[in-house]
Amino acid sequence: MSATENINRIATGVFDKYRSSIPRKAFKQAMAAITAEVGKPDPAPATSSRPIYDLTLLCRASFPATLEADGHPCIxxxxxxxxxxxxxxxxTLDGPETILQHLGLSEADTYITRHEVDDIVTVVHINREEAITWQR
Structure with a gap:
């Protein structure tokens, strides 16, 4: 299946899910513009209007813990x-691998949970380095 077919398949699913709030004509125009850009080389990446992969930080927390397997401290x-x-x-297409790559994290000790709202994810990463003294 080509990238354009995948985009159209997912877009149709999104449209069906939110049908009451998206005008069909505007949706078709937006999808035509997106699929027309698929596969085209980007002539000027710095000034391009092509869609960019991005995550917005909503909140972050960290806390000291102890690994159950070996009792070592972690964050x-x-x-x-x-x-x-x-x-x-x-x-939706590739799973969490692109998020991991974007954040520079490995699959080891990193867990990603997608919420009922399609555009919210929680990333839990266990840092196995020893916690600093004040955190113990």
Whole structure:
């Protein structure tokens, strides 16, 4: 299945889900503009109006903990992000790998939970480095 077909399939699902709040004509025009850009080389990346993958930080917390497996101290970092439309589609097609790459995290000790609202995710990362003394 081509990228354009995937985009159209997902877009149709989104349209069906939110049919009452999206005018069909505007939706079709937006989808035509997006699919027309798929596969085109980006002539000027700095000034391009092409969609960009992005996450917006909503909140972050961290706390010291102890690993159950070996009793070593660690720091648990919990972050909630709002995904833009490109990131939502990427997450739907590719899973959490693109979020991990974007954040520079590995799959080891990182867990991503998608919420009922399609554009909100929680990323939990266990930092196995020893917690600093004041956090114990």
């Amino acid at each position: 648990v970092e919990v972050t909630v992000y709002r995904l833009n439309a490109v990131a939502v589609v990427s997450f």
